[in-house]
Amino acid sequence: METYCERCRGTGFVKEEGGAVSLCSCRFSLKDTNRILGIPRRFWDAELDNYVCENASESEAFKEAYIYASSYDPEEGRGLTFIGPPGVGKTHLAVGVLKKIYREKGVRGMFFDTKDLIYRFKALIEVGRTARAIKTVLNLPLLVLDDLGSERLSDWQREMISYIISYRYNNLKSTLITTNFSLTGEEKKDRRIRKMVDGLELPKALMTDRLGAGTVSRIYEMTKVIYMQGRDRRRRSL
Ligand SMILES: Nc1ncnc2c1ncn2[C@@H]1O[C@H](COP(=O)(O)OP(=O)(O)OP(=O)(O)O)[C@@H](O)[C@H]1O
Numbered sequence: 001m002e003t004y005c006e007r008c009r010g011t012g013f014v015k016e017e018g019g020a021v022s023l024c025s026c027r028f029s030l031k032d033t034n035r036i037l038g039i040p041r042r043f044w045d046a047e048l049d050n051y052v053c054e055n056a057s058e059s060e061a062f063k064e065a066y067i068y069a070s071s072y073d074p075e076e077g078r079g080l081t082f083i084g085p086p087g088v089g090k091t092h093l094a095v096g097v098l099k100k101i102y103r104e105k106g107v108r109g110m111f112f113d114t115k116d117l118i119y120r121f122k123a124l125i126e127v128g129r130t131a132r133a134i135k136t137v138l139n140l141p142l143l144v145l146d147d148l149g150s151e152r153l154s155d156w157q158r159e160m161i162s163y164i165i166s167y168r169y170n171n172l173k174s175t176l177i178t179t180n181f182s183l184t185g186e187e188k189k190d191r192r193i194r195k196m197v198d199g200l201e202l203p204k205a206l207m208t209d210r211l212g213a214g215t216v217s218r219i220y221e222m223t224k225v226i227y228m229q230g231r232d233r234r235r236r237s238l
C-alpha cells in the first residue's frame with residue numbers, strides 16, 4: 001500500500017536508539033490518510049484512540065470497533081452497523097475503524113455519506129459514465145455508508161441502496177453502516193441481540209420501513225449490529 005508505513009508498521013510510533021519512543025514521521029501525513037479515505041473535514045481528527053466512553057453501551061461499541069479493526073480480514077466480508085441517536089459517535093467510530101485498518105493492514109476503504117453517494121451515482125448515470133466508476137465503489141474492500149436511510153427516499157434511491165447492499169452482500173465485501181434507525185423493531189425479541197439491547201431505548205423509526213425487509217435481512221447477516229445510547233456530544237452543555 002502506498003502510504004502504509006513499513007518503519008513503524010502502522011503503529012505511528014518508533015523506538016529511537018537508546019530506547020526512547022517517538023512519533024513516526026508517517027504521522028505527519030495524517031492529512032493524506034484522511035483524503036485518501038474520503039473522510040470529511042470534520043472527522044479528520046477522529047480516531048479510535050480519542051473516542052471517550054461514558055457508559056456501558058459506548059464501551060461495548062468501542063470494544064467491538066477495536067476488535068473488528070484489529071482482526072479485519074478483507075476476504076471475509078464482515079462489517080459493522082452502528083445504530084443510535086444523534087451525537088453518540090457512530091460516525092467517529094466508523095472513521096476510526098477505517099483509518100486503523102488502512103494504517104495497520106494497508107487496506108484502502110472509502111467513506112461516503114450515503115445520500116451523497118447516491119447523488120454521485122445518479123450524476124454518473126446521467127452523463128453515461130456508469131459501469132466503471134460505480135463498480136469501483138461497489139468493489140471497495142471496505143465501504144462506509146454513513147447515515148443510511150436518513151432522508152426520505154424516492155423509489156429510485158431505495159433501489160440504488162438495495163443494489164449496493166445486495167452487491168456487497170453477494171460479493172463478500174465489508175461494509176460499515178451508521179444509522180439513526182432500528183433495523184426491524186423486533187430487536188428485544190431477537191435471541192442474538194436481545195442481551196445487548198436490554199435496557200436501551202431503541203430508535204422508533206425502522207429501517208425495514210425505509211429500505212424493505214430484504215435489504216435489512218442482508219444487513220443483519222453481513223454486519224455485526226451494535227446498538228448505542230448516550231449523550232449527544234454536539235450539545236456541549238448536556
Ligand atoms: N465518545 C466520543 N468521544 C469523543 N468524541 C466524540 C464521541 N462521540 C462523539 N464525538 C464527537 O462528537 C461529534 C458528533 O459525533 P458523531 O458525528 O460521530 O455522532 P453520530 O452518532 O454519528 O451522530 P448522527 O447520528 O447525528 O450522525 C463528532 O465531532 C465526534 O468526533
Ligand SMILES: [Mg+2]
Pocket residue numbers: 090091092146147178
Ligand atoms: Mg453520524
